[in-house]
Amino acid sequence: MTTTVIKYVGRTTDFKGKTLWEIVGSLKNFGVGRIIVRSVFERYPEPSFMKIVKVETCPDEERRRVRVWVEKTFRGKKLEKLTEIYRTSYKPDYKLIPKHEEANLLKSIKDVHDFPDVILPRTIEMPPLMKKFIMKDHENKGMENLKEYVMPLSYNSSPNRVARIAEGDEKPTVQFTMGLGKPASPSLYEGVPLN
DSSP states (O other): OOOOOOOOOSOOOOOOSBOHHHHHTTSGGGGTTOEEEEGGGGGSSSOOEEEEEEEEEOOGGGTTOEEEEEEEEETTEEOSSOEEEOTTTTSSOEEEOOHHHHHHHHHHHHHSOOOOOEEEOSEEEOOHHHHHHHHHHHHHTTOOOOSOOEEEOOOOOOTTOOEEEOOTTOOOSSOOOSSOOSOSOGGGGTTOOOO
């Protein structure tokens, strides 16, 4: 008896499911009114799903893609505008929710309590080396040192953002620092100042 060894070559993937075209192409009326889920969003504790509103098929040369407009609920919050799915429709990462489970999923949104707003800071302290360079430069030029050594933060825009950026003098609920934080293995840093 011989055993066959299978060796996989190439990139691994975290996708679990079907492409969007495989799902909507096999449903009556292209699945308008049905609920789908992306498996990458199942990592969140709050429910994330999409209700299909409109489907548009693509030309033959783009057979693996389909243009779908959905009412998106992300992490328990329904987005105000319809979301268009096109660029990610070819990824095998979508699952159709069976009709008998749709009511429970919709009910789960009502069970999500309003979480406190996550407010992100607008600035962060400068890295230590950059701070030293600026202090030395100001000293060489005879300029007065800065009171605060901070620089602005830039965030990528995303329709899925559940956090917002602080406005004006608003106090952020999250703080980012340049320090090492709490080391995973404190014994490695014995005798080393972490500040």
